[in-house]
Amino acid sequence: MGIDFKNLLNSKQYDAVRNYEGPVLILAGAGSGKTRVIIYRIAFILEKGIPQKAIMAVTFTNKAAREMSIRIRELAGRHLRNLTISTFHALGSKILRKSIHILGYRPNFSIYDQQDKLALLKDLAHEAGHKHDSIDLYAVSQIFSGIKTGHSTWTAFTEQYEDLYKAYNSHLKLYNAVDFDDLIVLPLRLFQEHKDVLAEYQKQFKYFLVDEFQDTSLLQYQFIKLLAGHTKNLCVVGDDDQSIYSWRGANYENILQFEKDFPHFQEIKLEQNYRSTGKILLAANQLISNNKNRKGKKLWTGTEDGELIQFCIVENEKEEGSYIAEQVKAIKLKHKVPLSQFGVLVRTNSLTRSIEEAFITYHIPYKVSGGMSFFQRKEVKDIIAYLRIIANPDDDVNFLRIVNVPKRGIGRKSIEYITHIATEKSCSLFSAMSAIRHAADSEINKKIKTEIIEFINTIEYYKQKFFSRKKLAETLRGLIDHIDYWGYLVQEYKKGNTAKWKYMNVEGLVNSLADYEDDPDNLDPNLYAYLNRITLLTQDDNQDEENEEKVNLMTIHSAKGLEFTAVFLAGVEESIIPHVRSMSEDESNREEERRLFYVAITRAKKHLYITACRQRRKKGKVEEVQISPFMEEIPKDLINVCEHEDEVTQEDAEDYFKKMRLGKGL
DNA sequence: CGTCTCCAGGTTTTT
DNA sequence: CCTGGAGACG
Numbered sequence: 007m008g009i010d011f012k013n014l015l016n017s018k019q020y021d022a023v024r025n026y027e028g029p030v031l032i033l034a035g036a037g038s039g040k041t042r043v044i045i046y047r048i049a050f051i052l053e054k055g056i057p058q059k060a061i062m063a064v065t066f067t068n069k070a071a072r073e074m075s076i077r078i079r080e081l082a083g084r085h086l087r088n089l090t091i092s093t094f095h096a097l098g099s100k101i102l103r104k105s106i107h108i109l110g111y112r113p114n115f116s117i118y119d120q121q122d123k124l125a126l127l128k129d130l131a132h133e134a135g136h137k138h139d140s141i142d143l144y145a146v147s148q149i150f151s152g153i154k155t156g157h158s159t160w161t162a163f164t165e166q167y168e169d170l171y172k173a174y175n176s177h178l179k180l181y182n183a184v185d186f187d188d189l190i191v192l193p194l195r196l197f198q199e200h201k202d203v204l205a206e207y208q209k210q211f212k213y214f215l216v217d218e219f220q221d222t223s224l225l226q227y228q229f230i231k232l233l234a235g236h237t238k239n240l241c242v243v244g245d246d247d248q249s250i251y252s253w254r255g256a257n258y259e260n261i262l263q264f265e266k267d268f269p270h271f272q273e274i275k276l277e278q279n280y281r282s283t284g285k286i287l288l289a290a291n292q293l294i295s296n297n298k299n300r301k302g303k304k305l306w307t308g309t310e311d312g313e314l315i316q317f318c319i320v321e322n323e324k325e326e327g328s329y330i331a332e333q334v335k336a337i338k339l340k341h342k343v344p345l346s347q348f349g350v351l352v353r354t355n356s357l358t359r360s361i362e363e364a365f366i367t368y369h370i371p372y373k374v375s376g377g378m379s380f381f382q383r384k385e386v387k388d389i390i391a392y393l394r395i396i397a398n399p400d401d402d403v404n405f406l407r408i409v410n411v412p413k414r415g416i417g418r419k420s421i422e423y424i425t426h427i428a429t430e431k432s433c434s435l436f437s438a439m440s441a442i443r444h445a446a447d448s449e450i451n452k453k454i455k456t457e458i459i460e461f462i463n464t465i466e467y468y469k470q471k472f473f474s475r476k477k478l479a480e481t482l483r484g485l486i487d488h489i490d491y492w493g494y495l496v497q498e499y500k501k502g503n504t505a506k507w508k509y510m511n512v513e514g515l516v517n518s519l520a521d522y523e524d525d526p527d528n529l530d531p532n533l534y535a536y537l538n539r540i541t542l543l544t545q546d547d548n549q550d551e552e553n554e555e556k557v558n559l560m561t562i563h564s565a566k567g568l569e570f571t572a573v574f575l576a577g578v579e580e581s582i583i584p585h586v587r588s589m590s591e592d593e594s595n596r597e598e599e600r601r602l603f604y605v606a607i608t609r610a611k612k613h614l615y616i617t618a619c620r621q622r623r624k625k626g627k628v629e630e631v632q633i634s635p636f637m638e639e640i641p642k643d644l645i646n647v648c649e650h651e652d653e654v655t656q657e658d659a660e661d662y663f664k665k666m667r668l669g670k671g672l
Numbered sequence: 673c674g675t676c677t678c679c680a681g682g683t684t685t686t687t
Numbered sequence: 688c689c690t691g692g693a694g695a696c697g
Contacts, residue, residue: 066686256687418673
């Protein structure tokens with residue numbers, strides 16, 4: 007490739023790149039060129055003649071993995087197909103696809119997301135005789151997650167759910183399904199209990215990179231440690247100030263553990279920030295210095311001071327939306343910032359709506375990532391459920407989802423009967439149903455029996471079709487027509503053009519499958535691989551949209567690792583950030599919320615706009631809200647306070663907190 | 673027995 | 688505003 011590494015990197019970055027052997031810990035502050043270092047490091051390793059397939063780079067989100075592939079492709083000038091750049095979960099799913107039979111599952115396993123998991127728990131809780139609202143299944147599912155990942159143990163309180171937990175896991179196994187936690191837990195178990203499997207992977211992979219190391223969980227760390235224990239060529243990159251996933255078991259103390267496990271590691275600190283202007287960086291530094299529990303580092307920048315941070319207090323979320331839309335237009339015009347360089351960040355997914363509406367009104371193209379992602383929409387999930395049943399008929403959760411969608415007369419009583427048979431034979435619902443087909447006499451009436459046979463035939467017909475011929479998307483289109491899903495939508499959603507909209511989403515799914523099978527990078531496109539893939543894809547839908555001229559709207563969590571010339575931070579209000587639900591417990595939660603705010607601020611290169619409302623609509627009710635206390639932690643001389651439309655002078659702005667509380671008497 | 677209609681509730685962040 | 692549940696019809 008002939009890259010002049012030395013001149014393209016500063017001396018610290020260069021160190022981080024060229025020390026490619028042995029354990030390396032890179033502590034990289036926000037905007038210090040972390041991703042750049044990883045990209046160049048991979049390029050450097052490749053230049054040393056190491057084959058692509060010996061390199062494994064693990065990131066945290068699909069977005070980050072995609073970003074990384076694109077950038078390495080740009081740098082290398084070619085597509086590196088055998089390079090492994092993946093999330094932990096996607097990696098786990100690949101390993102399981104290959105070796106899950108060792109653990110007694112079949113290779114066509116289903117992956118259950120949160121919704122599937124809850125559906126299963128709901129059934130089991132019902133069966134166990136728990137009254138419908140006597141049990142908070144959402145909380146229970148989180149407890150189970152903690153137990154499974156070893157993040158927590160049974161307590162006097164949680165013990166009551168132990169039976170449910172056992173039932174949950176045995177049913178997963180019966181359905182030949184795994185949940186998200188299993189994607190880490192099971193590969194780890196494979197490695198620990200089947201040394202030959204581990205050896206196989208160790209033989210292939212020699213160089214390891216882990217991005218966002220502060221966000222890895224204990225199990226994920228153990229997983230990578232096993233793989234890399236062999237060569238010790240493990241490079242981890244992290245920043246304790248950007249640890250925002252502790253609720254999911256992330257543990258930045260993995261950094262300490264790393265130091266223990268790999269005693270002769272090299273430590274490299276990247277503290278020069280190339281991203282943000284002086285004022286933005288100063289604000290971020292001041293804010294984060296309020297956290298007690300941190301390693302402490304000084305980020306500095308050589309770039310200009312830049313403009314003040316704009317803080318705008320508006321009446322309600324509607325005004326907030328139009329303020330942001332107007333400012334986007336103004337900045338785009340004045341500073342010639344392309345739309346793709348705008349990031350609008352919010353704490354929760356539900357906050358995107360009002361901003362989206364404003365963008366639509368102002369004709370500003372935008373895209374939202376995360377949230378109710380495409381693949382979780384009801385209509386899309388229905389069709390996916392068909393595919394899942396075709397791939398794995400034992401998947402009861404997805405079976406129940408579609409056995410009577412569209413309506414085919416197989417209602418509650420019939421299902422109860424099938425369930426009864428399934429329990430008796432301890433087999434899946436689909437098997438039980440197939441048994442009914444052949445049984446001479448059964449308690450099921452003729453008409454329903456005909457429907458059952460028709461359903462089974464449909465599934466089997468398409469199963470054979472999906473696996474015998476290559477045209478996946480075309481086959482899916484045939485299936486959708488066959489079950490007359492369109493007719494179902496029309497009947498179900500009579501008002502407005504909801505049905506049409508939903509059908510467009512269904513078509514979107516077909517297109518996604520078409521894109522998948524037409525992608526030349528997919529050497530072996532097949533239904534199993536496609537299903538596994540989309541289950542892990544919560545974020546943005548498809549391919550290379552990165553060139554599109556659109557404003558980016560997303561949560562702070564999904565903005566991690568990204569940067570934008572102009573950042574808008576909306577809904578900076580008490581109870582949103584820090585979020586009410588995080589405040590309940592101890593101070594460490596507050597610190598995490600502060601880190602979240604820190605991550606948000608440090609996404610901005612040049613322009614940072616913060617907005618807060620006086621009142622906000624929550625669940626239909628309008629509520630008075632206060633400014634986030636974190637705003638007080640940013641030095642006032644870095645901020646220009648304004649009202650929507652009326653610019654406010656600096657003296658007026660002196661005490662914006664007081665003014666807020668007095669209401670709108672500005 | 674299955675379906676339709678009306679009513680309540682809403683889960684922080686992601687894989 | 689949208690999804691799921693409960694109870695009324697057909």
